[in-house]
Amino acid sequence: MASFSSLTRPLSEFSLISQRLSDQSTNSLGFVNAPSDTTHGLWYFQPGIVKMRSKSSLYFKNSYKTEASTKTNSGIPYEVPILSCSEAIERLSKNRETYKSKEQFLSMYSSVFGGITTDPSAMLIPMDDHMVHRGHGVFDTAAIMDGYLYELDQHLDRFLKSATMAKIKPPFERETIRKILIQTVSASKCRKGSLRYWLSAGPGDFQLSPSGCHQSALYAIVIQNQSPPDYSGIKVVTSSLPIKPPQFAVMKSVNYLPNALSKMEAEEKGAYASIWLDFDGFVAEGPNMNVAFVTKEKELLTPEFDKILSGCTVKRVLALAESLVVNGMLTGIRVDKVTIEEGKAAEEMMLIGSGVLVRSVVEWDEQQIGDGKEGPVAQALRNLILDDMKSGPASVRVPVPY
Template structure:
């Protein structure tokens, strides 16, 4: 009897053979797998489309230390938007962590575009990861012989229409802001951001926004924030303490035309206090997936008349026009 119990205990944590693992991978499908279109892995040396194979070595320091960087951008109507700026920022993040991007810029672009082509859709979201690479389980980056590149292409869900029509609700976050040193590195140490997203869900709002030690606005979990002041200026928080978002940066450039037209008095980066926001005509969030969203309440206070305003529509229109145009922001998929 004892023997049988001992056998049962041993069996209850099965040891898997190579073939058993393959069998498991072969039969592994999850509802969310349908969103995964293609993945390039420098570790595997090519592009896979079976979600069960979209794996990464456990010893890649990205996994156990968050020792890697990323970028997220999208392809709309077969045009990749902001590719060049995202890759510029990737290079800045890599430099800050003394991390080698394992391929040169033109090869990197080739891999990205080819992975999107294999994904086979006109609209998708692309996430690019550069990791310290496999090599061991310590914190020592020098134990990794070679950094790795992973490019993940997923379905782009266009489910923002309700939010464009009705606006979003935001609150102040209680999660401490990242230290200056790390704020401008788009690393995979994103736990503060994860907790901000969780906080928003738990609080029943769309986003929470961090405040710095002096009480000025920071950023959302993965979004930037800005407002149209009561003096008709387009103001966003200074980028010295937060990540310089590609969408909001482009928005600041495009808004110049509204200044020229006399619709806006100016565009500036500065300290933004919660009081200034509460007095604002409009408040908005900026991000890769949704472009611009109108904020209709902040910590329960209505912004403007509590409905999406005309500046939101103008700014969203400018960004969408920029995507359709032949501007330097656009890289067509089929060249």
Template sequence: MSLTQRGPPCSATTSRPDTSPTSSRGAASVLPRRGRGPGRLRAQMWPSSCSALAARRRGAGLSTVVLAATAAPESFDVVPQNGNGAKKLSRPPLPLLTGEQIVQRMRTSVPEDAHSKYLAYFSSELGGITQEPAFMQVPIDDHMVHRGHAAFDTCILADGFLYQLDAHIERLMISAEKAGIKPFWTPSVIANIVHDTAAASGVKNGFLRFWMSAGKGGFGLGSSECIRPAFYCIATKPPVQRLYGPEDEEMGIPTWRAKTTPVGIKSPCMATIKTNNYLPNALSADDAEADLHATHGIFVDEEGFVSEGGTFNVGFITKDNELVVPEFDNCLAGVTIQRIMELVPQSDSLSDLTVCQRKITAVEAKGCKEMFAASSTSLAIPITTWDRTTFFGGEMGYYTQRIRRMLYEDMRPNPPHALHTEVNYGIVTHMQ
């Protein structure tokens, strides 16, 4: 896009530039500036010309101070110079902020609900934990930001205990090694960081999300310029459970509707590493949310075998009472789905189920009795339709309901077992 075509995302004028033969400046011309004749563009910037947008953003928690701080200059002119086609940008400059102004504006830019959602944050760059959302930041030259060169994982905090923390850290270390990241933290040090971040949050239930990055040091492609790896961890409150219809509201449990995503599946190498390269996953989610008949996308490979969802594994109950989980050769080895496969043979209520991990085609999967999604953040969620094929009459299946209950009971420390790590809240906050 040429400079003449660039304008603010909420420009007051949305007409196209005048490139007709009668234009006084030809293809390089732009919209007439009001009262100034052709060849100039006046783009009124917010908050004046976008007061409606500003009001909406204020409603979302952004203050008037922040809008003023981030507003661009009122106008810009694009003027061909000396007849040689070169352009000159003429407008007031953006503000050059002092350190004090930056800190002030960072604090005022925090959405109103941030303090209730983002509870504590550790950064190896800061060397400690903060409870101020304004400072929960990642350096722009961190390769996690501009190259996606990082691995991450998520652990649930249930009744003051971290659930399956060791398994999540083990997967993080495996993903980091495959991604060429060589951390100088041992798994026990990472466990301490996650624990202390959970303690600083002061809550008994939530999520601990953590990332291991190649680190900061420049904007090159390779990580040789990175000064050192980086580690970040944030404690968040559980999001409000999203319900998709009256049936969900009646049960109090979401039911998902799946579709085969048109987004290309990742290569086996990339699909088996939990990295920050989630663009295909995000696009599959956007595609599903735009479909009136779907809520989530499912990846299917070129041979027709089921892979996974955007952020979850899938399981199927066949007509022969077999729990089938797709192999991990073209999808992520989910910690939660693996725990399900361990627990089912031990459950009396699921004694008639046999567990099998194998390849399964989408055609065979759609002929199953039940389908469910499994992840650390959602446990086990029923999927009632896939490409409009209905499972169990469109309701939560008999076995899915029992798997969900079994997993929930395993997650809750009543009593604690080997997969629970108790959080000592007093170590950071001195709370009892």
């Protein structure tokens, strides 16, 4: 069986097959006679609508001799097979073998097929799901550390709040969803990674309204990242893209195109992330993380959450930071409006989120932050959150029964 990737390549890459097919005569129906040693089920066609079968695959053979429509823009003959379900799955599986990823997908739950799979080739979402073609869905993520789900309940509460704002009624009660998520992690055998989960309006049709979606859908997947953690200082830039309006910014929906473009903009400028300003010009957030500063008065300062996503990780960091006030490393903790001038004049700047934990920003728009090195407060906060993930209270650590 040819790999799935062959569907996106011109037949010139199958030069031997193409040459043999070009030498074959046609039968009375206009079908190309297959050579006896053809093992891939690949055929050359002229334009038209005559159907033919090769092994278990159905193909369309062209019966009109219009040269322009038989070739790609580069003038090379092209064909697309029609596959059975098993053939499509087989090609998906082989296609995964052609590229390497730093992430492994260990298990997935889908309410559409009502169970958990550990085969990445079966980790699929229907094309007619309203989340796929209309972006009508919400999601959240919980970290897996040493066999425990970190802040599962905090993330789950935000998840369900986002679903209410998106007018998606979950297919199950909260406790059932919680049990499904824990079972999905258990099936994965993953002890360090992340659990990401979605609620969508569900499959049904391709209309704008979800009225044709018969049932909302829950999906969850366990991801294991093979990359070692990187806590080195990073550079950021101010995003030229407008931030989402507050109604959508405070909701963790799947509409992340602005976030993706913001991240791409930063990478194009040699930076790690872009920083959004709100519509009043105050510092808001990064594309998928919150921002925090240490002022010259040794105060930990974060932007208000009324117009941005309320980060579970940054809220936990703020709670843990109380110990730094007690020991004198910080003079206080404040959630307030932050001007860009205040941010750039800070002694320390950091990004905080489940993906980065706490990471120092050493340069913003080519302007050095502090002494241009990772600050002591950022390092202390990261150690606090890592310790909390490994040995924190039961309120933030849920054991997974493997």
